[in-house]
Amino acid sequence: MTSRKQLIWATTALAGVLSLAGTASAQSTGTEAAELKEIVVTGQRGPRTIDGVITAESVGKSRSTINQELISTQASGQSINEVLNLVPGMNFTNNDPYGSSGGNIRLHGFDGPRIAQTFDGMPLNDSGNYSLYTNQQLDSDLIDKATVNTGTTDADSPTASATGGTINISSITPTEDFGGWVQGSLGDFNYKRFAMLLNTGAVGPWGTRAWFAYSDQSYDKFKGLGDLNKTQYNAKIYQPIRDNGDFVSLAFHWNRNRNNAYNGPYLIQSATDSRSDVEVSPYGWDVDYVNTYTAPTFRNGTADTDSNTTNYYGLRINPSDTGNIRGQSRFTLAKGLTFTFDPSFQYTLANGGSQQTTLTETNALLRGSQTSGGVDLNGDGDTLDTVRVMAPSNTHTQRYGINTSLLWSPSENHSFRLAYTFDWARHRQTGQYGYIDYSDPTAPVFADIWGGLKEESNRIVNLDGYALRSRDRLSYAELNQFAVEYRGKFIDDHLRLSLGVRAPFFKREMNQNCYSAKGTSSVLCTTQTATVSPNSTTNYTYYRFGTSTTDYIAPYSREKSFDDILPNLNATWRFNSAHSVYGSYAESLTLPRTDNLYTVTYNADGDLVSPIVDPEKSKTFDIGYRYQSGTLIASASLWYSQFENRILSTYDEETGIYADRNVGDVDLKGFDAQLGFSPIESLSVYLSASYNDSEIKDDVVYNSTTTYATAGKTLVEVPDWTFGLRAQYETGPLQTGVQVKYVGERWVTDVNDLKVDAYTTVNADARFDLGYFGMAGTYVQLNVINLFDEDYYGSLGTIVTVTPTEPGYSASSRPYASQGAPRTIQASVRYAF
Numbered sequence: 001m002t003s004r005k006q007l008i009w010a011t012t013a014l015a016g017v018l019s020l021a022g023t024a025s026a027q028s029t030g031t032e033a034a035e036l037k038e039i040v041v042t043g044q045r046g047p048r049t050i051d052g053v054i055t056a057e058s059v060g061k062s063r064s065t066i067n068q069e070l071i072s073t074q075a076s077g078q079s080i081n082e083v084l085n086l087v088p089g090m091n092f093t094n095n096d097p098y099g100s101s102g103g104n105i106r107l108h109g110f111d112g113p114r115i116a117q118t119f120d121g122m123p124l125n126d127s128g129n130y131s132l133y134t135n136q137q138l139d140s141d142l143i144d145k146a147t148v149n150t151g152t153t154d155a156d157s158p159t160a161s162a163t164g165g166t167i168n169i170s171s172i173t174p175t176e177d178f179g180g181w182v183q184g185s186l187g188d189f190n191y192k193r194f195a196m197l198l199n200t201g202a203v204g205p206w207g208t209r210a211w212f213a214y215s216d217q218s219y220d221k222f223k224g225l226g227d228l229n230k231t232q233y234n235a236k237i238y239q240p241i242r243d244n245g246d247f248v249s250l251a252f253h254w255n256r257n258r259n260n261a262y263n264g265p266y267l268i269q270s271a272t273d274s275r276s277d278v279e280v281s282p283y284g285w286d287v288d289y290v291n292t293y294t295a296p297t298f299r300n301g302t303a304d305t306d307s308n309t310t311n312y313y314g315l316r317i318n319p320s321d322t323g324n325i326r327g328q329s330r331f332t333l334a335k336g337l338t339f340t341f342d343p344s345f346q347y348t349l350a351n352g353g354s355q356q357t358t359l360t361e362t363n364a365l366l367r368g369s370q371t372s373g374g375v376d377l378n379g380d381g382d383t384l385d386t387v388r389v390m391a392p393s394n395t396h397t398q399r400y401g402i403n404t405s406l407l408w409s410p411s412e413n414h415s416f417r418l419a420y421t422f423d424w425a426r427h428r429q430t431g432q433y434g435y436i437d438y439s440d441p442t443a444p445v446f447a448d449i450w451g452g453l454k455e456e457s458n459r460i461v462n463l464d465g466y467a468l469r470s471r472d473r474l475s476y477a478e479l480n481q482f483a484v485e486y487r488g489k490f491i492d493d494h495l496r497l498s499l500g501v502r503a504p505f506f507k508r509e510m511n512q513n514c515y516s517a518k519g520t521s522s523v524l525c526t527t528q529t530a531t532v533s534p535n536s537t538t539n540y541t542y543y544r545f546g547t548s549t550t551d552y553i554a555p556y557s558r559e560k561s562f563d564d565i566l567p568n569l570n571a572t573w574r575f576n577s578a579h580s581v582y583g584s585y586a587e588s589l590t591l592p593r594t595d596n597l598y599t600v601t602y603n604a605d606g607d608l609v610s611p612i613v614d615p616e617k618s619k620t621f622d623i624g625y626r627y628q629s630g631t632l633i634a635s636a637s638l639w640y641s642q643f644e645n646r647i648l649s650t651y652d653e654e655t656g657i658y659a660d661r662n663v664g665d666v667d668l669k670g671f672d673a674q675l676g677f678s679p680i681e682s683l684s685v686y687l688s689a690s691y692n693d694s695e696i697k698d699d700v701v702y703n704s705t706t707t708y709a710t711a712g713k714t715l716v717e718v719p720d721w722t723f724g725l726r727a728q729y730e731t732g733p734l735q736t737g738v739q740v741k742y743v744g745e746r747w748v749t750d751v752n753d754l755k756v757d758a759y760t761t762v763n764a765d766a767r768f769d770l771g772y773f774g775m776a777g778t779y780v781q782l783n784v785i786n787l788f789d790e791d792y793y794g795s796l797g798t799i800v801t802v803t804p805t806e807p808g809y810s811a812s813s814r815p816y817a818s819q820g821a822p823r824t825i826q827a828s829v830r831y832a833f
Helices: 003-009 013-022 029-036 080-086 275-280
Strands: 063-067 090-094 103-107 116-119 143-150 165-171 179-187 191-199 209-220 227-241 246-260 317-334 337-350 356-360 386-390 394-411 414-432 469-490 495-512 515-517 530-532 543-545 556-563 566-574 579-590 616-628 632-652 657-680 683-696 721-731 734-743 759-769 779-785 793-797 816-819 824-832
Touching (some): 029 394, 080 165, 080 721, 080 734, 103 165, 103 793
Parallel strands (some): 116 165
Antiparallel strands (some): 063 143, 227 246, 317 337, 469 495, 495 566, 616 632, 683 721
């Protein structure tokens, strides 16, 4: 029996309380401080968590928490969202076996941009489109715990997008003792990872402690050519203040990704899904980007054309540089009065990596205001050619945040909290064209992965001296939020109430520096001479260029504000130390994304307006039961969500354009259950089950003649049933685990005329723990992902319908899917000191 198990099973009543306190998994220091006041001394012996896969919860809402004990059993370098995949209500589809390609989240039917994720209380959703980039998040080795709130938020949630719930991750705290570890991992697809962590221990007169960590990871794609590289630097300094839980901490994170992209198979265009049909199509199961590039010719006096497509793998690079600084602190100002303060700063520079196009050297963009001439892009001495260039969509974000709370507890049974959240982001989106390096003409690369963003010498400049760009806009996203919360205990602590309300005030400032095509988010960044469109009136002016009949709106600035009052109520009735029931009600919202707000047209009065009228909003109810003893932790809940003002791209009869707009409501309901059981010290079993039923309430009007019959249909990419299982057994120095995830059928189209099959994946892990021989924390570990090599579809590219005669909402007339990762084996060795 290892020291880890001995610690768990030797838990005293007091240690149990401290353990539960340590697993409080709120998203902010303020919420965690409020929740710690609700911990009960049960007097029981036994774990408050079972092998880290399930944790005893005391809050009056559905919540699931895992911790490092489970995380460490998973593949080295794996995404934390993949580790959370066993949690009921959540389905995460990883785009490769190790997680560096990102993935797709569904939580109670809601997609990633509608789910708020925080990191030590700091919001992780992109400030423009609210997307979650799971490959850029903290190394799982450094995560203490991760929590999923299904359908609800905390009273001080610092988010513009949380209709589907929240996911909160917390980094480890520096230890009081000096030590650390180094780890090396090797695996299939040429996987290599080196990681290390150093804990300074308590040093100096105040017992200051810190840790510093580094990791470098690289591997090949599991199909096609290309590789994926990730480097992380992390650090955290922690200063305890007194012995009452007060502290100050400062943490740093830097992540660098350079990834070749995958190309997924395209699905069939019929009402049935057959794997054999996919395999015989030209877009079959193992399709990927092409491996060869035909060298273009550059000859003076000849009109040469680059005949290659955009599918060459070497020009499909997805780069990102992300970093943040996170502060957390708690101060006891007086008896019963606590103040918390969590500031943060974030930096992002990233692009999709696949943006490229060809330009004729006399293209109107290159001529600008000139009526003749051109630009020699390939240096062959003429302007007769069609040349491939990079047209990136760079996003550069600088983001500042504060989450602070003042907590007052006039008595042991009552507490009040006043919270304030500030979130301000400068969101710069550019697309300066850049050159492609043909030093090896059969293996070209981008001269710079950021196009012309950083190096003037790489910018493609037209005859007017204007650097060409595919977009040019500057956005500011601002949140000022106030929240109040009351927590009370009644009837000898059998009844607990939490009543909260948050009042967010959002402001979006949009500065569009290019011409906008009427009613779309498409733009034209140009110095061409504009002419007034015949569709202009005395109240507004549209412009046209050349012989095009497209109406454009001149560069502009505009603001849009949103605000709301969002209640958050829950109650728990504790029958005794083991049995309790709870119920909650929460309202959350998701604002229109930046792209939505840059879709504009003029109204009759000459005001710039967007078709988006209201934010999306959800109202979620859940009731649940919990049983928590020393060796058994279980919960089950029923939930219901009303999703209002769903945003889709539809046809607007009044303006005669296609645009994003509010199209109606969706009702969602379901059942979640999970159970963790440890009948003997060496064995634990975890089971989870979820059922999800969604109903779209309205048909989608596509244009004046076409209405899609979506009313009564199910949301896309949402499985009806999911099941999870993990069994872990330990004997002597050997620990083994197996985990299973079943995902039911998922619809690909909004009209439900194509779906993909259900699938089951099995992962296995085994660890030989040298702590059994006195080398605490040192081990050898083997992980197998997709043990039985199941063929399945991961993330889906969903559209309205697969009927070929009706246009869909994707870039292709055929829906696509990502291919699930095949069986993958990884071995790791960790040495601790």
